[in-house]
Amino acid sequence: MTGADRRAAAAARHRLLPEGRVAGPMPWVIAIMMFLTVLAAAAGLGLAAAVQSVGDDLAGRATVQIVEANADRREALSGEAARLLRKSPDVQSVHPVDPTALADQIRPWLGQDAANGDLPIPALIDVELKPGATRDQVQRLGRVLSAISPSIRVEPHAAFLQPLGSLLTALGGLAAGIVLLMALATAAIVVLAARAAHDSHRGTIEVLHLMGATDVQIARLFQRRIGLDALFGGLLGFVTALLVIILLGARLAATGSDLLAAISLPWSSWVILAVLPVGGVVLATLAARWTVLRSLGRLL
């Protein structure tokens, strides 16, 4: 079949179902669904990236606290703990926190007394573990340091942010659930639209059927039209959602918050978002095909 033949055949097929390609509410409904789906997916992916980023950031960090009322002993324990930590093969770097800087940080809450030495303030050592450090390694460090003195404690940073991480993970799961529900709702809308189109073209379908058209031939007419509608709606929703995401990204960056800045979309997330309209078209096409084939199956 030549190119001209194919074009003429496509035009003839289009004439069989005469409505325009953006006919009825379906493309617009799909556009709205796609807009919301992309936003929900972006939120889920962004939160997942944030959880990952914050987790990676904190997993290898811990703070050693030397809770000792005697300042001289506290200083001696701090020095010994720092020495032991530097020797440990799991530790990448050790940064004892300057007591003056610590006093400055807590002065707003505890007043001038915090700085004059009358108030016992724990000595702190920031420890950065080697990449890939596990919770077991942190616990081992804790045991080694406790052996020097029970007043030395190791606090992994990940433990501080575990509730926040759980919240972000739950929100990410919620976003994934919303994406799934949107996909189901889109499929349901397509099924209804395909049924309506099937009913409104019942006469044409019966004539084609009695002329010997196969179910697949007839279903193709509908799936092609609904696929085109879904493509239009999907692209419109996707582009609109993209603009909103870019705008929100700029706003998040403008807040200057490290935590909010962690909500970012790596390139792999953009690929997943770009696949959504394609998935929408495939879903709509399959739903239309299934619906029409089911309806035709009731005919002889």
Added chain:
Amino acid sequence: MKSAREDAATRRFQAAWALRLPARCAMAASKGQKGARTRIHRSMSAIVQFENVGLRYGLDSETLSDVSFSLHGGGFYFLTGASGAGKTSLLKLLYLAQRPSRGVIRLFGEDVVTLPRKRLPGFRRRIGVVFQDFRLVTHLSAYDNIALPLRVAGMAESEIDASVSEMLNWVGLGDRGQARPATLSGGEQQRVAIARAVIARPEILVADEPTGNVDADMARRLLTLFEALNRLGTTIVVATHDLPLIGQVEGAQMMRLDKGRLSDPTGSLRYPPRPQGVVAS
């Protein structure tokens, strides 16, 4: 009486179609051009066989009961009976729009009652149907309506164009190809329906009351079209209650339905009196 224009159109049609027919048919077609009324290609084998066929819609009593007959290839058959006798139901069974409630139907040698559904389209493509209400697709032009069976069969558009143009000329609608059915007269719509039914060269043409909505002159012209097709080898089955019309087709066979039963399974009531093609089973 046939007009000169009608004869010319029929001759053109036959000549053009003969090119696509087997040699035996082509010879007979050329005989047709000379005015011979000899029907060609009457096969000795039955291409349609009904055996004790019954049809019931829902829980109602049977619309068709114990219908048995055979139709031979190349025959011209009339199906007659009063309104409600079951003519349309019988035709529906014939063009595979309906399965019988009981009995056996063989088309082209195969039992279509038990045939898997996916194989039915292939059989339907061998049967052309002229519906009582034409069933033209209202949003398509006459051209596109006639082209439908060829598009269903997957023919290339370039070939479709030639066939459809030829067919439009044959039914005298050469200049009305782009007209929508709503703008065509009843007779014109009927001719479009006939052209659509025959364009794919069906082996059987089924027509349900094709002359019901047209005047006597148009009825005669339609019959001439059917005869021309029949001479080219197509088996014609026409449901009608227009008895004078039946008498105009030489050698045609008649079946009469009465309250869902063939009233003359022995053939004694057939008209004209010496039947040849209908064999009561």
